[in-house]
Amino acid sequence: MAPQENEQDQTTPAIELINVSRRFLSPTGKSLTALRDFTMSVRRGEFVAVVGPTGCGKSTTLNLITGLATPSAGEVRVMGAPVKGIDPRIGFVFQTDALFPWRTVIDNVMAGPLFRGKPRPQAQAAARDWLARVGLARFEHHYPHQLSGGMRKRVALAQTFINGPEIFLMDEPFSALDVQTRVLMHEELLRLWSDAKASVVFVTHDLEEAIALADKVYVLTAGPATVKSVYTIDLPRPRIVADIRYQQSFIDYSRTIWADLKEEVETSYARAAA
Template identity: 65%
Template sequence: MKNVAIEMKHVSRKFVSPTGKITLALRDFSLTVHEGDFIAIVGPTGCGKSTTLGMITGLNPPSSGSVKVFGKSVQGIDPNIGFVFQADAVFPWKSVIDNVAIGPIFRGTDPKIANDMAADWIRRVGLSGFEHHYPHQLSGGMRKRVALAQTFINEPKILLMDEPFSALDVQTRALMQEELLGLWSEKKASVIFVTHDIEEAIALADRVIVLSKGPGSVKSSYEIPLARPRDISEARYSDEFVHLSKQIWSDLKDEVQI
């Protein structure tokens, strides 16, 4: 039995506007993620998907309920957690290698060792030859590869991803999904991947969680029986994949219809 990496029990999260209006983003939300699990969360806009990630990082403490990481209540930022955002979180004035090396340097690694580590990760994400380029000289997909290298170089035990590939074109997105699965299979971090795309969720995850419209709560959970290692391009055309996609969409459509 794998150890529990993330445990959220009966969590609710309220936000108060400057005018005093209270908005309930999540209500009675519970989720357990074991070590090495790859979980995808789908749901309509405003259902609290990003709020969920914020509570795990410690940036948005719950209004009620409990959030634990490796058995300990979340208090502040945990260095075991990596976060990949929808927007590129790269420093525009730094080169690729400097962007990738900055995490280890910040954590106290000798700069020469950090640069050697960064060069290795740049190679692993397919960016050899671009070490001294700057973000504005890279395509969207290449910047996402930098973001993955930035995150994986710190060897996070938990990886939180908030719609990281949504701005990419279809072909680049498919390549980045394959890249992510390859890196994850090496390190086996526990992943929570937020997306609006049902097919992306099925292609990547071991389990897909469907949230209700806001205030969000767990509406349903689907185990994904597709074999690993997973060839996404092949899996998408399987009868099992199509059936799951229809099932999840049927469950989700009532939440997104006005």
């Protein structure tokens, strides 16, 4: 019986949003709808990217998965169970650095394990291991302000991966980086994700970034957001992001998905200008 149950667990999606709507009140008291009849499924170990116009509700989607927000209608499930508050199996990487500026790099990375009750020597050893994995072993006693943007993002990745989450939610984590550093961070993220075998939902405005990283790309409509289309990215792994952009299949994906996304971007701009 146990093997059958385990097999069933593995076929259950890591994340499900089923006909979800999310409404909230604006500061003026007007009811606004961020998501409407939104359905998305993420398999175990799958890397999903979400793209859409500015302000269409992409970050709201992540908040619903974490339990920071609740749906007005529909259901959100994580590992087969309804979301009821913050789930320790979920790790979140933000657009802005979520590092403690008064703590050293190693103290930032070991904060999670300490909070979860791990003894300090074990937490410190794990933090050193993760800093080595992201190439920052020599910087453990530095403070965040002494690091470059790319190095701080590596600290943020180590800070998240050290907790062993089964799901990673990433909200435009590399948008502030220069192009060269961003490509390096893509390679770093794919390597760490491949080792962790976790599920990822990656929100981005950069369509090429989405295609280079993801197994599947969700295109959202202009707000209130719903799923307009879903594209399976059939590019071989492991991927070398610096090279894959020049492949004809990558260019074809970019052209096709952009034609779909462009309509929503134009609709969003037209509404903003009205």
